[in-house]
Amino acid sequence: xxxxxxxxxxxxxxxxxxxxxxxxxxxxxxxxxxxxxxxxxxxxxxxxxxxxxxxxxxxxxxxxxxxxxxxxxxxxxxxxxxxxxxxxxxxxxxxxxxxxxxxxxxxxxxxxxxxxxxxxxxxxxxxxxxxxxxxxxxxxxxxxxxxxxxxxxxxxxxxxxxxxxxxxxxxxxxxxxxxxxxxxxxxxxxxxxxxxxxxxxxxxxxxxxxxxxxxxxxxxxxxxxxxxxxxxxxxxxxxxxxxxxxxxxxxxxxxxxxxxxxxxxxxxxxxxxxxxxxxxxxxxxxxxxxxxxxxxxxxxxxxxxxxxxxxxxxxxxxxxxxxxxxxxxxxxxxxxxxxxxxxxxxxxxxxxxxxxxxxxxxxxxxxxxxxxxxxxxxxxxxxxxxxxxxxxxxxxxx
Amino acid sequence: xxxxxxxxxxxxxxxxxxxxxxxxxxxxxxxxxxxxxxxxxxxxxxxxxxxxxxxxxxxxxxxxxxxxxxxxxxxxxxxxxxxxxxxxxxxxxxxxxxxxxxxxxxxxxxxxxxxxxxxxxxxxxxxxxxxxxxxxxxxxxxxxxxxxxxxxxxxxxxxxxxxxxxxxxxxxxxxxxxxxxxxxxxxxxxxxxxxxxxxxxxxxxxxxxxxxxxxxxxxxxxxxxxxxxxxxxxxxxxxxxxxxxxxxxxxxxxxxxxxxxxxxxxxxxxxxxxxxxxxxxxxxxxxxxxxxxxxxxxxxxxxxxxxxxxxxxxxxxxxxxxxxxxxxxxxxxxxxxxxxxxxxxxxxxxxxxx
Numbered sequence: 191x192x193x194x195x196x197x198x199x200x201x202x203x204x205x206x207x208x209x210x211x212x213x214x215x216x217x218x219x220x221x222x223x224x225x226x227x228x229x230x231x232x233x234x235x236x237x238x239x240x241x242x243x244x245x246x247x248x249x250x251x252x253x254x255x256x257x258x259x260x261x262x263x264x265x266x267x268x269x270x271x272x273x274x275x276x277x278x279x280x281x282x283x284x285x286x287x288x289x290x291x292x293x294x295x296x297x298x299x300x301x302x303x304x305x306x307x308x309x310x311x312x313x314x315x316x317x318x319x320x321x322x323x324x325x326x327x328x329x330x331x332x333x334x335x336x337x338x339x340x341x342x343x344x345x346x347x348x349x350x351x352x353x354x355x356x357x358x359x360x361x362x363x364x365x366x367x368x369x370x371x372x373x374x375x376x377x378x379x380x381x382x383x384x385x386x387x388x389x390x391x392x393x394x395x396x397x398x399x400x401x402x403x404x405x406x407x408x409x410x411x412x413x414x415x416x417x418x419x420x421x422x423x424x425x426x427x428x429x430x431x432x433x434x435x436x437x438x439x440x441x442x443x444x445x446x447x448x449x450x451x452x453x454x455x456x457x458x459x460x461x462x463x464x465x466x467x468x469x470x471x472x473x474x475x476x477x478x479x480x481x482x483x484x485x486x487x488x489x490x491x492x493x494x495x496x497x498x499x500x501x502x503x504x505x506x507x508x509x510x511x512x513x514x515x516x517x518x519x520x521x522x523x524x525x526x527x528x529x530x531x532x533x534x535x536x537x538x539x540x541x542x543x544x545x546x547x548x549x550x551x552x553x554x555x556x557x558x559x560x561x562x563x564x565x566x567x568x569x570x571x572x573x574x575x576x577x578x579x580x581x582x583x584x585x586x587x588x
Numbered sequence: 589x590x591x592x593x594x595x596x597x598x599x600x601x602x603x604x605x606x607x608x609x610x611x612x613x614x615x616x617x618x619x620x621x622x623x624x625x626x627x628x629x630x631x632x633x634x635x636x637x638x639x640x641x642x643x644x645x646x647x648x649x650x651x652x653x654x655x656x657x658x659x660x661x662x663x664x665x666x667x668x669x670x671x672x673x674x675x676x677x678x679x680x681x682x683x684x685x686x687x688x689x690x691x692x693x694x695x696x697x698x699x700x701x702x703x704x705x706x707x708x709x710x711x712x713x714x715x716x717x718x719x720x721x722x723x724x725x726x727x728x729x730x731x732x733x734x735x736x737x738x739x740x741x742x743x744x745x746x747x748x749x750x751x752x753x754x755x756x757x758x759x760x761x762x763x764x765x766x767x768x769x770x771x772x773x774x775x776x777x778x779x780x781x782x783x784x785x786x787x788x789x790x791x792x793x794x795x796x797x798x799x800x801x802x803x804x805x806x807x808x809x810x811x812x813x814x815x816x817x818x819x820x821x822x823x824x825x826x827x828x829x830x831x832x833x834x835x836x837x838x839x840x841x842x843x844x845x846x847x848x849x850x851x852x853x854x855x856x857x858x859x860x861x862x863x864x865x866x867x868x869x870x871x872x873x874x875x876x877x878x879x880x881x882x883x884x885x886x887x888x889x890x891x892x893x894x895x896x897x898x899x900x901x902x903x904x905x906x907x908x909x910x911x912x913x914x915x916x917x918x919x920x921x922x923x924x925x926x927x928x929x930x931x932x933x934x935x936x937x938x939x940x941x942x
Contacts (some may be wrong), residue, residue: 265832267828267831267832290834291834291835291836292834293834294831294832294833294834295833295834299832299833300829300832300833302825302828302829304825306823306825306826306828306829307829308826308829308844308847308848309848310847310848319830319833320833320834322843323830323833323834323835323836323839323843324834367833371833377832
């Protein structure tokens with residue numbers, strides 16, 4: 191993994207005398223006290239992050255936690271007070287205005303919460319805005335803008351004006367405008383927060399789809415944990431201007447750094463966060479290995495011994511074959527048939543990375559605990575009704 | 589003082605002067621002669637008349653401001669003559685060009701042209717309105733004067749735009765410039781129209797060109813203020829977005845700020861035009877021609893008919909110009925079309941071409 195964007199000990203103090211506030215921060219005085227004494231507001235305090243090329247990196251926090259300030263420090267819409275921002279190892283806090291403009295035109299684009307489309311330009315010109323600023327001629331920039339609009343499915347609205355579009359469409363234009371420059375880095379400042387939940391999900395899927403077509407480094411600001419969990423490869427959580435935890439969604443969910451992070455998960459929809467593989471149980475259930483000899487009788491005996499109605503059949507290399515029941519085994523033995531015929535067709539395995547929300551009805555309607563397989567058809571474990579209920583109950587108890 | 593520099597000084601002014609001398613208890617026979625003598629005698633009296641009364645302290649002039657100013661202005665005029673001629677020159681050239689064009693053009697052509705412009709800018713209703721209005725102007729015998737007034741107003745507004753919009757932009761860009769310019773604008777706007785005439789006559793003399801200069805000074809404030817306001821009101825998220833895509837100062841101004849501020853700036857131009865029209869009329873007191881002079885003459889001779897014709901002419905011109913510039917502030921989409929060239933005579937022409 192190559193580090194694309196690195197932030198080193200970044201500070202932002204708003205006010206006339208940042209030096210004073212910095213000194214006080216060094217002494218460990220907290221931000222409220224600094225504000226009371228000097229009137230200086232600490233926006234971002236000692237933030238260090240390393241964002242990898244091609245990942246969606248979500249910065250999360252409540253309002254006032256400094257996440258919007260942090261993202262604006264990355265392209266210097268807000269001047270950092272102290273610290274470094276390295277893009278491909280190049281410190282952009284040191285570059286002059288001209289070079290900064292070039293970086294903004296070619297390397298780094300931004301999508302805004304308020305869409306920020308130019309009301310006096312039509313959709314096509316809005317999309318081509320970044321290229322227009324770079325001095326690309328009309329035909330070329332319109333062609334590229336049309337391509338970008340096609341990527342977000344809006345090419346038919348090229349001649350509309352922003353006020354004629356719905357919020358979701360406007361943000362698609364905002365996204366297309368950012369993509370037209372073909373930037374390495376995409377900054378998204380609460381890009382989907384102003385949209386209604388349905389459109390928001392749609393836009394998240396859109397982003398993930400675009401990301402699968404062309405891997406960019408995306409820094410996504412959000413206050414919505416569901417969103418962060420859904421699209422983020424890694425998440426940084428900010429509190430009071432500080433980065434308190436960085437990790438994958440699972441890391442953060444399973445090992446929250448402090449109560450603030452933990453409090454985010456209250457009310458989080460676990461069914462979207464957890465996948466089938468996270469809640470399988472591997473023990474307790476009988477496995478019947480299929481040898482060259484069929485071993486039907488021994489299998490039946492095993493089931494009877496453990497007082498089970500169903501058995502999960504796998505081969506030597508742990509590949510899942512199917513589910514048999516005591517009854518079906520019994521019938522097969524009586525009719526002198528093979529094990530293959532004992533397998534109950536109705537029970538299909540679930541893929542390991544299916545989210546829990548999607549398996550609820552499958553588990554509910556299955557006569558037995560549902561088997562889970564990975565992408566190579568290897569047996570991972572089973573999910574019983576009891577296990578699923580227990581997991582869903584966690585949502586309330588965390 | 590002003591009676592001396594006022595070219596329109598007539599018998600009525602003399603009686604005013606006589607009254608003031610009559611009411612002046614210190615007024616000797618000598619003090620009625622001229623201002624210098626008056627101020628001399630005013631400063632001289634306390635020596636001769638020792639009965640200074642605290643109850644009536646202002647029966648004499650303490651500070652001879654009038655004579656100070658007179659000497660000051662004299663000094664400025666003699667020493668800065670090249671400067672004032674330099675200021676007058678471009679105004680003179682522009683005014684002469686526009687005025688002779690308007691007056692030389694056949695009235696029918698002017699009427700048709702106005703109708704077409706009104707149609708393009710606003711719509712058929714205003715086009716018909718302005719054609720009818722202009723015909724009325726000619727019919728009541730005020731054509732020549734209307735054209736002169738129009739030329740004066742157009743020249744003034746042209747200079748107001750050329751001077752005002754860049755000044756407004758400078759104010760919007762720099763808080764320091766705004767801090768310096770704002771009080772100057774305040775003074776310009778609070779000073780009554782009448783008072784402007786005094787220094788202008790002293791510095792530039794009388795006639796149409798000083799009339800235009802005084803109009804520019806009087807009318808330029810709204811376009812400066814509203815340009816500044818319009819640019820400052822551009823939503824900050826749009827500024828931020830333009831910045832994030834790497835806009836430099838020039839691109840920011842011409843691609844984002846000015847287009848978005850245009851309706852406000854146009855409202856400023858409209859206000860400037862209206863103020864200009866009113867000032868051009870007042871400026872008839874310093875020998876500026878046109879409809880204002882008709883009104884002034886009418887009042888002077890108690891010729892109600894002449895004054896009314898001038899007045900009606902001014903109102904008709906004002907309404908036409910106001911409506912035209914108001915519609916400049918709206919973009920084509922507010923009027924229900926995509927582009928400005930899809931309506932009006934040009935739209936018709938283009939439709940024919942297809």
